[in-house]
Amino acid sequence: MNTYFKFLVIAISAFAIISCSSDDDNPQPVIPDGDYFNGVLILNEGGSAGGSVSFLGADRQEVVNDIFAEANDGQGPGLFLQSIFFDDEKAYIISNGSDLISVVNRYTFELLGTVDSGLSVPRYGTVLNGKAYVTNLVEFSTDQDDYVAVIDLETLEIEETVIVGGSAEYIVSIFGDIYIQNASFGNGNTISKLNPISNTITETLQVGDGLNSIQVYNQKLYALDSEGVKRIDLGTFTVETEINKPEALTSVSNLRTENDQFYYTSGTAAFTTSISSSELSSEAIFDYGSDSAFGSFYGFEVNEGQIYVGDAGDFTSNGSVFIYSLEGQLVKEFNVGLAPNSFYFQ
C-alpha cells in the first residue's frame, strides 16, 4: 500500500515537473478560460419574457442557447436586447426594455456588473479611452430628447449625457472621434460627430433620406440610405463618393463591408457589390424566401467568407439562423432564441 502511494506521488510530481518545463520551454498562446472563447455570439431580442444569448461553436456545427442564464443562475440579461459592444474581454449587453447594460466576461458570460440607472431605451454602444458611449432613444414620440450616455467603465456610472439633437441610433468610434447615425426605423438623414473631449456634437453631415446603416471600413465611413451608399471622408467629414442604387432595387438595408465588397439586403434577398463600383448590384446572391414580413434579415452579418442571417419568423416562436456561402449556398441552419437580431464573432 505504502509503495503504491509513493509511486503515485512520484508520478504526479513527475507529471507536474514535465508540464511546468514544457510550459517554460514553449510558451503557448494564452487561452482564456470559458466555454465561449471561440465562436459566434447570437443576440436574441426576445419577447415579453426577456431576451437571451446563443453561442455557435468554432466549427459552426452546434448551437448552445441561453448561455447568459446558464452562467448566471437562470437570471436573464433584460427585456428586448438591442446589441452588444465589447472592450477587451468584457461584453456589454444592452437591453432597451429594461434600461440596462449587463457587463459580462465575454468568454464565460459570468456577470461582472450592470449599468442600471440613467439609461432610457438604450440602443448601441462603443468604447473609447475607458469610456462607453451609449445612444438612448428616450421617448418614441420625439427625437429631440435622444442622448448619448458617457459611462465610466471603471465605476459603471454615467458621467455625462449629451443631447444629440436628432435620433441617436448606431454609434461608432474611429480616430478618437465618435459618429452617430441620426436615423432609426427608416426616418432620418444625418450623421453627427461627437467630440469626446468636450462631449459636444461638433458637426452634423447630411446624407440621403431613409438612412439605414453606417459602417467603418478602411478608415472611411460608409452610409447606406435610400439613394445608395455614400463614402464619407473622416478628415473633412464630407461625402466624397456616391454609389447609386439602381431602380431595380426597391429598398436596401443592412450595409456590411468585407474584403472590399459591400453586402446588403433587400426584401428576403442578399446582394454584394465591389466597393469600387459606381452602382449597387441588383443581382441577388441568394433569396432565402422567408415568409416573415418584418422578421426577415432581422440579423445580418458577413464574416470570413460566410453570410449569417437571423430570421425572427412570426415572433411567437424561436428564430432561425442560416449560414450561407458567398456564392449563395446554404451551409447550415440552426434554431436559436426569440428574434435573433445580431452576431458577434470571437
Next chain:
Amino acid sequence: MYNLKTKTFGIKVEWCMKHYIYLCLLVCLWTSPTVAQLDSIQKLEEVIVVDRQISRFSTGQRVHKISSSTLQNTPGLLTDVLGQETTIFFKQNGYGMVSSPSFRGTTAQQTAVVWNGFNINSQFNGQTDFNTLLVDGFDELSVRPGGGSVIYGTGAIGGSIHLNNQLKFDGETSALLSARVGSFSTFQNLLKASTSTDRWSLSLALSRFSSENDYDWPSTNRKNINGDFEHYNANLSLSTKLGDGHRLTYHGMYFNGDRNFSLLFPSDSRSNYLNEDQRHMLEWEKEFSNVTSVFKMAYFGEDFQYTANTNNPNPTGAGAQTAIARYSLFYTYNDFDFNVLSEYNYSTADGDNVQADSRTIASFALLAKHQWKKLTSEVSFRQEYSNVYDSPFLFSTGFDYLFSNYVEAKAKVSKNFRIPTFNDLYWEGSGQTDLQPETSNQLESSLIFSNAKKNHRISLTGYYNDINNLIRWIPNVNNIWEPENVDEVETYGLEAQLESTFKFGEHLFQLNSLYGYTISENKQTGFQLTYVPKHKLTNGFTYTWNRFSVELQNQYIGEVFTRSNNSEGDILEDYLLWNSGLSYKFPKIQNLKLSFQVRNITDAAYQTVENRPMPGRHFFIQTLINF
C-alpha cells in the same frame, strides 16, 4: 422620489392595519341582538334575476353555479375563484397582474363575461381582465361552458361567465361584513346589505381589495417589485313592483382599480394602470298571463389610463361608452317556451392611440324551447347588422334527454362569433376596417349520472370547436403590427366532474373534482396553441362538523408551450398547488366566522406566464359576520 414612494406606502399600510383592527373590534363587540325579524310579513320565495335566459335557454349545456359563499370565502379576484372552480386556465403576469383566460383552449377574447345579462368584455381588446373584477359582492356566479353567442353575443365561444345580482321581496333585512388580512400586506373587505318589503327590494355591496404584493420570487433572491394594487367595487340593485304585473329593476356597478405592473427586471421602468368601469341597467318588466315583456336600457363606461414610466409620467388612455336598448318578449304556450329578442347597441370610443369612432349594431334573435316527455329541445337564431363588418347568421340547437332518474344526456350544436374590437378596427396606424368576425362552429355532448338522492353526480362532456378567421396582430414590413384574419384553430377535449356529498350524523363531507383535457391546434401548423395546458385537474374537499369546517383544495396544471412552434425546451413546467382553510363559527357572537387560510402550502415555485413567478406559501385570516 423612490424613498418618498416607499414612505407613503408605509403610512398606507399602517393606516390599513389600524383600520382593520377597528373593524375587527367593531365586529366582535357587536353582540346586541339585531332587529327582530318580522314574521308577519309574508315570505315570498321569489328571487329576481334579470338574466332570465341562462336558466331557461341553456338546453344541451351544463351550467355550473358558484355560490356567493364561495365567492366570499375565496381570497382575491375572479381569477382565483375560477382557477379552482372551473377548467379555465389563466395566464397571469404575476399575481394580480393582467389575467387572460383560456376556456376550452380558446383565446382570451373568446370567453364572454356577462353582467346581469349583458356582455361586458372590453370594447378595446375584446377581453376581460379577470384581475379587474372583485366578485365577492355578487350573489351568484354561473359558468356556462360552450357557445352562447345567440344570446350573449360576441366572444361566447369557449364559454361565458355570468355575474348576477339577486333581489328578493321577502321582507328581510340582512347585512354581512367580512374582513381579511394576509401575507404581502393584503387587505380585503366586504360590506353587503339588503332589505326588502313585499313591494320594494334594495341590495348593495361595497368591496375593497389591496395588496403590496411584494412576495418573494421562489428560488431566487428577488422580490416581486412594483406589483401593488388597490381595487374598489360597488354594486347597487333596486327593484320595485308597481302593481298590475309591472316591475322596475335597476342594477349598477362601479369598479375602480389602481395597479402597478410588476417588473421583470429591477431596472425596468415602473408602470401604472388605472381603470374605471361603470355599468348601469334599468329594466321594465310587465307580466301577463303567459307573456312577459321586458324592456331594458343599459349604459356602460370603461376608461383606462396607462403610464409606462411613473418616474417620467406621460400617461396614455382611452375611454369607451356603450348604450344598449333591448326588448325581449317571453311567451309560454303549452309545452313551448319562446323568446324574441331585439337589441340596439351603440358604442363610441376615443383615446390617445385609438381614433375616435363609433359602432352601431342591431340584432335580432329568436329562441324556442319545447318539452316533450323526457326530451327538451331548443332551437335559436340570431342575426346582427353592423355598420362596420358583415355579421354571420348564428344558430344553436340543443337537446336534453332524461333516460331515467339516474342518467341524463345533453347535446348541442352552435355557431358563434367574436367581432373585431375598437383596437382591431381603429388603432392609430394599425387598425383594419376590413376585418371579419371570428367564427366558431361547435358541438358538444354530455352524460350525467347521479343517484336517486342527487347527492352524488358524475358528468362527462366532450366537445369539438372549429374556429375560423381568427384575428392575430402581425408585424408588417415596416414593423407596424396589424390585425389580420389569419388563423384557423381546432379545439377539442373532454371535461369530467365529480360532485359528492356525504352526511353521517353531524359530519358533512363534500367533494368536487374537475378534470379538463384540452387540445387546441393551429390548423395550418398542427401545433398546440401557446399557454393552453392539455391537462388541468382540481379537487376541493370540505368537511363540516357543527360550527367547524376544514377545507382542502388542490390544482394541477399540465405543462404549457410558450412558443407557437411548440419547441421542446420552451415550456412552463407542470405544477401542483395545495390550499387549505379552517373555520369556526362562534355561536354567541352573531355567528362570527373566523377562518384561517393557507395558499400554496407546499411553497411550489410556478409560473403561468414565462418569467413571471407566482407567490409561494402565504396566509390569510378572515372574520365574517352576518347580522
